[in-house]
Amino acid sequence: MTHTAPVVAPHTAERVHSACANAESAMLAVPGLDPVPTSVHLLRQCGDIVIAVPANSVAAILVTSCGNTGTPAVLELTDQAPLPLREPVRALVWLRGWVHAVPGNTQRALAVAVAEDHPNPALLDVCHTATLLRLVVDSAVVADTSGADSVSREQLRQAQPDPFCAMEGAWLQHLHADHADVIDRLARHLPPALRRGALVHPLAIDRYGVTLRVEATEADHDIRLPFTTPAHDVESLSRAVQALAANPFEHGLHRI
Structure with a gap:
């Protein structure tokens, strides 16, 4: 199959x-x-x-x-x-x-x-x-x-914008300002060498996953963390982010 x-x-x-x-x-x-x-x-x-x-x-x-x-x-x-x-x-x-x-x-x-x-x-x-x-x-x-x-x-x-793009900016600002703990847990997906001494920010979010911006001393890196399944509404998007933050070992990394 x-x-x-x-x-x-x-x-x-x-x-x-x-x-x-x-x-x-x-x-x-x-x-x-x-x-x-x-x-x-x-x-x-x-x-x-x-x-x-x-x-x-x-x-x-x-x-x-x-x-x-x-x-x-x-x-x-x-x-x-x-x-x-x-x-x-x-x-x-x-x-x-x-x-x-x-x-x-x-x-x-x-x-x-x-x-x-x-x-x-x-x-x-x-x-x-x-x-x-x-x-x-x-x-x-x-x-x-x-x-x-x-x-x-x-x-x-034939295409449409991501269904969450209108609220993406507000979501990212909210994560950045009020949920440093969630960002820290998302950052556990990153290889230790990439996290060491770097600043990690939420760069993008869509129905398929979250992208982190890693500001390291020598360069910036964008790393995508995919959801297990695409989100279809605000509730499922919130659950998908929480699942990523709860288990840093379940999902694969995708360097952009």
Whole structure:
């Protein structure tokens, strides 16, 4: 009988969705122009990203002048840990495709639709100091300490963010501030040589496991601790973390 290996981490397309949902900063790069910061960036299931850029930026003016054809562009998003780490960047995501202008008479309606899934005060600036653009994604690349992986537009359309990504930041901050004992017990999974003299922080959490950041003297290390089974709700996620903390010898290590 063939046994399927258990999933120990989100697949790449899911990681892209989660990183996009969590990223606080992003830059739109159009060939020949300086990158421009975006105040809104929402990856939608249809395979495009709605972004807001300053209305008076050269990028906004250029894209608008291109009409229906659009122009090639890359959106770079930075996924940062919600904790004060020595190196706060967890991952970088590059989404490549064609950026198009959103007609002026539909800007407000699109902003309202985006706000339903992605409430953001910056959407109030649309039609004033900001303008919306659509980046139709052809492919995406995500890079972290484990390396880089790419996914296609179709793979992105079939994926969803991790179900816990919206609450991940609050969970990690709560662990860091109020549950040093849990972090210490999770750190018992680490090889003694890696723990010695190092600071251990919770770096990420998703339905498949917890990732620890080990800040050692010579370098940082990211170690993933998988759950026995994926969590499906808040209660099962809490139980999975408690099980990891209770038994440091039951689960395997995965260096990222």
